[in-house]
Amino acid sequence: MAEPILQLRDVSLSFKGIKALNALSFDVERGEICALIGPNGAGKSSLLNIINGVYRADSGSVSFDGERFVRIRPARAAHLGIGRTFQHNALFRHLSVLDNVLAGLIRHSRTTLIEHAFGLGRDRSETRAFGRRADEIIGFLDLARHRDRVVSTLPYGVQKRVDLARALVGRPSLLLLDEPMAGMNQDEKREMSSFVLEANRSFRTTVVLIEHDMSVVMGLSHHVVVLDYGRKVGDGTPEEVRRNPDVIAAYLGTVH
Numbered sequence: 001m002a003e004p005i006l007q008l009r010d011v012s013l014s015f016k017g018i019k020a021l022n023a024l025s026f027d028v029e030r031g032e033i034c035a036l037i038g039p040n041g042a043g044k045s046s047l048l049n050i051i052n053g054v055y056r057a058d059s060g061s062v063s064f065d066g067e068r069f070v071r072i073r074p075a076r077a078a079h080l081g082i083g084r085t086f087q088h089n090a091l092f093r094h095l096s097v098l099d100n101v102l103a104g105l106i107r108h109s110r111t112t113l114i115e116h117a118f119g120l121g122r123d124r125s126e127t128r129a130f131g132r133r134a135d136e137i138i139g140f141l142d143l144a145r146h147r148d149r150v151v152s153t154l155p156y157g158v159q160k161r162v163d164l165a166r167a168l169v170g171r172p173s174l175l176l177l178d179e180p181m182a183g184m185n186q187d188e189k190r191e192m193s194s195f196v197l198e199a200n201r202s203f204r205t206t207v208v209l210i211e212h213d214m215s216v217v218m219g220l221s222h223h224v225v226v227l228d229y230g231r232k233v234g235d236g237t238p239e240e241v242r243r244n245p246d247v248i249a250a251y252l253g254t255v256h
């Protein structure tokens with residue numbers, strides 16, 4: 001069997017005595033959509049922050065694409081192919097959709113400061129290539145009619161799609177989505193789900209997403225991992241997790 005794209009082994013993290021993650025281990029298979037669920041404060045965002053290097057685990061390890069690390073710098077994570085969106089979108093609100101999507105390529109630039117300053121060959125060809133890639137992803141996410149609009153003037157659901165475009169334009173092999181559907185109505189959630197699924201299928205992007213809406217999780221994911229107080233209480237297919245009594249007690253049975 002192929003090696004999982006992501007392996008977490010005994011990952012622990014504390015904040016001033018609060019155990020955000022407690023000896024957490026699980027695998028994510030290449031090409032799957034894996035949902036991370038659990039009550040508020042269960043440790044889901046902290047885990048994404050460890051995978052893309054925003055936080056350093058106190059102990060344990062993460063292996064991505066065969067490379068094992070305890071701490072990885074965010075720039076290195078992006079370079080290796082880990083893309084990320086944030087819970088509260090971190091877009092440049094006063095810039096256009098196109099400029100925001102192009103910002104997702106900054107870490108992929110090979111142009112030096114000198115080449116950039118003097119508009120030398122590599123700068124010009126890179127600029128053209130980046131423009132093409134940005135337009136491709138803008139088209140893919142049905143954002144073409146918004147391409148030159150300032151982000152702050154767009155509806156919330158469209159802004160979340162711009163955030164997805166910015167994360168996808170770097171062609172990540174692993175895409176981490178922190179509540180991509182938070183605050184959306186049902187139509188917007190359906191639309192966003194179909195774009196996540198399309199990205200997974202068309203680009204073979206492995207997806208790890210945090211989501212609270214169980215109907216979205218059950219409809220979209222191949223694999224569900226359930227956290228409660230930093231511990232794993234469920235790990236399996238959506239059906240297995242739905243039937244797991246520990247999960248029902250920890251999460252599905254509680255008002256969220």
Ligand SMILES: Nc1ncnc2c1ncn2[C@@H]1O[C@H](COP(=O)(O)OP(=O)(O)OP(=O)(O)O)[C@@H](O)[C@H]1O
Nearest residue numbers: 015018019020038039040041042043044045046047
């Ligand atoms: N930077 C931080 N400083 C201090 N405590 C933190 C920090 N980040 C997370 N925590 C704590 O770690 C625990 C896990 O938080 P985390 O945000 O990872 O949970 P979550 O499952 O993503 O929650 P939510 O669903 O509300 O986003 C919580 O007790 C939280 O208060």
